[in-house]
Amino acid sequence: MKPIALIGFMGSGKTTVGQMLAQEVSKPCVDLDEAIETREGRPITDIFATEGEDYFRQLEYNVLQEFAREDVIVATGGGIVKEEANRKVLRHDFLTVWLHISYETVAKRLEGDTTRPLWQQPEHVKRALYDSRLSLYESCAETIVEVDHKSLPTLIKEVKRYITVI
């Protein structure tokens, strides 16, 4: 079976759902943001501030590729779909589940967040980023799970149902 990749906008719950799902199905969960931070020995905010987003995207591509043939659940970063190279790997090597969230729910969840560099921008820029990402997630998604107003156990059940029928 291909590895599972959870994709979706910042705050959609990829890390949270990925960890709980992995426990339920007894597979390791790999969080790409965490893997990058561990390797670089510094937080993503520092990587963006010092080397910039392009450098971060290269690191992200490297770790995505590394887990493309492992039996794992991968929680991707929200911007993984920005690069065509990543989209190709996702489509070809992973079973992808898009955690689809509304902008309003993201805004509630990430109020006061300081750890996501692209969330530290004016409201209209964040909305434009959200809008521009939708078609990119869609272009990689094998299935969509709506996350608004759903508890974690409900979401886990939905994702699990999908991956066990594959």
Ligand SMILES: Nc1ncnc2c1ncn2[C@@H]1O[C@H](COP(=O)(O)OP(=O)(O)OP(=O)(O)O)[C@@H](O)[C@H]1O
């Ligand atoms: N179903 C849910 N209901 C309520 N809160 C949730 C739910 N899922 C996640 N959260 C909360 O939303 C916040 C963001 O979740 P998480 O870090 O898992 O998102 P993410 O998709 O991994 O974001 P990123 O793309 O930035 O890595 C966390 O505070 C988490 O506890």
Ligand SMILES: O=C(O)C1=C[C@@H](O)[C@@H](O)[C@H](O)C1
């Ligand atoms: O949406 C994005 O571009 C990002 C989301 C986070 O998961 C991190 O990967 C980083 O903050 C960039």
Ligand SMILES: [Mg+2]
């Ligand atoms: Mg995450």
